[in-house]
Amino acid sequence: MSSSISTLPFDETALVTQAKAGDAVAFSDLVSHYERRVFRMAKQITQNEEDAEDVLQETFLKAYSHLDDFQGNSKFYTWLVRIAVNEALMKLRKRRSDKTVPLDEPIETGEDTVAREIAVWEDDPEQLYSRDELSEILNEAVQSLKPAYRTVFILRDIEELSIEETAQALNLSISAVKSRLLRARLQLREKLTRQFRRKGDDAFAYL
Numbered sequence: 001m002s003s004s005i006s007t008l009p010f011d012e013t014a015l016v017t018q019a020k021a022g023d024a025v026a027f028s029d030l031v032s033h034y035e036r037r038v039f040r041m042a043k044q045i046t047q048n049e050e051d052a053e054d055v056l057q058e059t060f061l062k063a064y065s066h067l068d069d070f071q072g073n074s075k076f077y078t079w080l081v082r083i084a085v086n087e088a089l090m091k092l093r094k095r096r097s098d099k100t101v102p103l104d105e106p107i108e109t110g111e112d113t114v115a116r117e118i119a120v121w122e123d124d125p126e127q128l129y130s131r132d133e134l135s136e137i138l139n140e141a142v143q144s145l146k147p148a149y150r151t152v153f154i155l156r157d158i159e160e161l162s163i164e165e166t167a168q169a170l171n172l173s174i175s176a177v178k179s180r181l182l183r184a185r186l187q188l189r190e191k192l193t194r195q196f197r198r199k200g201d202d203a204f205a206y207l
Contacts, residue, residue: 020067038084044154045088059084074168081169141191149184
């Protein structure tokens with residue numbers, strides 16, 4: 001019975017090298033290490049468990065069939081993310097009849113001149129909502145963002161990829177990632193501010 005290298009400390013570079021040389025066990029170890037993260041990200045983008053399962057399978061099938069295309073200029077996970085994001089966005093395009101903003105579409109943000117006044121949350125959200133309610137409110141706010149903004153926010157602020165890794169995964173410039181991230185955060189802040197204000201007003205109405 002052959003022994004698996006999965007019991008050894010995870011070494012992405014070594015596993016990728018072995019997988020590219022035809023080692024199926026090495027690729028299986030890569031799948032085992034990253035499949036939960038890829039599925040979670042796919043579900044956050046598609047908001048559908050079945051679609052996320054499809055995205056997961058397609059991502060690793062394409063990664064396996066195109067291993068020779070991976071040149072090692074970025075982390076293997078960043079390369080996987082790029083494949084998974086493309087698959088997830090294709091799911092959205094097939095599911096929805098509305099126009100979806102492609103990830104490579106230039107977006108004019110006016111980043112250098114943004115001067116919005118965002119209302120201060122006078123009431124502590126944690127005093128108005130339970131943890132589950134807060135999680136649901138944030139999730140709904142994230143899902144209301146346009147795909148181009150939502151995807152950047154998920155990769156950077158939820159998956160905690162660096163700006164550089166996010167740019168590599170989405171094939172965007174660093175400045176484009178920063179601009180979209182800024183827009184996403186501003187829009188989320190506005191949506192959450194309105195939500196917390198309404199809840200605060202409702203609370204005070206009963207006093």
